[in-house]
Amino acid sequence: MQKVSSITKEKVAEAAAYLFNNNGYSGTSVRDIAEKAGVNLSLISYYFGGKKGLLEYLMSSFLEGYLSVLEDAHQKLEEDSARKCLLDLVEEVIIYQQKRYHIARLVHREISIDTTLVREIMTTYLMKEKFYLIEILGYGIKQKEFKPCTKTMITMQLRSMLFMPFLYPQYVREIYQFSVTDQYFLTMYGAVIHDWINETLCLDQNITPVSSDERKAPLTGI
Structure with a gap:
């Protein structure tokens, strides 16, 4: 399993909060969050189990x-x-x-x-x-x-x-x-x-x- 620092985890959380807030939960994809945070898509599933887990x-x-x-x-x-x-x-x-x-x-x-x-x-x-x-x-x-x-x-x-x-x-x-x-x-x-x-x-x-x-x-x- 790929491991990342707590700083990277917080970057993902901050990116998701910004996008959920501005585009809505349904209007935000996992790919959008990964691109905003500048991380690999797989890290979101690894740390949060997907978009629902991130919310x-x-x-x-x-x-x-x-x-x-x-x-x-x-x-x-x-x-x-x-x-x-x-x-x-x-x-x-x-x-x-x-x-x-x-x-x-x-x-x-x-x-x-x-x-x-x-x-x-x-x-x-x-x-x-x-x-x-x-x-x-x-x-x-x-x-x-x-x-x-x-x-x-x-x-x-x-x-x-x-x-x-x-x-x-x-x-x-x-x-x-x-x-x-x-x-x-x-x-x-x-x-x-x-x-x-x-x-x-x-x-x-x-x-x-x-x-x-x-x-x-x-x-x-x-």
Whole structure:
């Protein structure tokens, strides 16, 4: 069997994410991916078992990284306030997606389609997402940082705000005149969600919303 480096494997994954995102899964052939990545066609079958396996790899690796961000925020609950954990989570999730723009858009689009793969993902990954977010909200309510609320509804609203710009980047570009790949987006949009958390969830009404000066500063980690 032919062996290649992990760098070559990632080149194939990046090429597939770009082509799936721009041409659609059905409109992309294994040969297209091999040519885009500059590798031998056989390597795709060797590493991923074909185009379907490559899609599964892209989705699972993206979601595993996303869940690690949520898990890190959840683990910090004993050290930091629930509010800080949630605000940090928002920044890290936006940064994570922006750095993986093509894969992020691909994954969010594929999850909107009812397939066997998506059902499996719902069971293995998105149920964990729900657990972490509800745990953080519940801890904040218990500690009297957050207002009593319907945690499931807040979770759906929050994840919708986090993912919408990457699922519909053309909407953000046409209506708000900037791209989700811009530094400006990372700064402004993160601040908007921070303000929403402060105003919607926090019991302390004296919390100062994110200032215009803070909006001009890069998000942590950029």
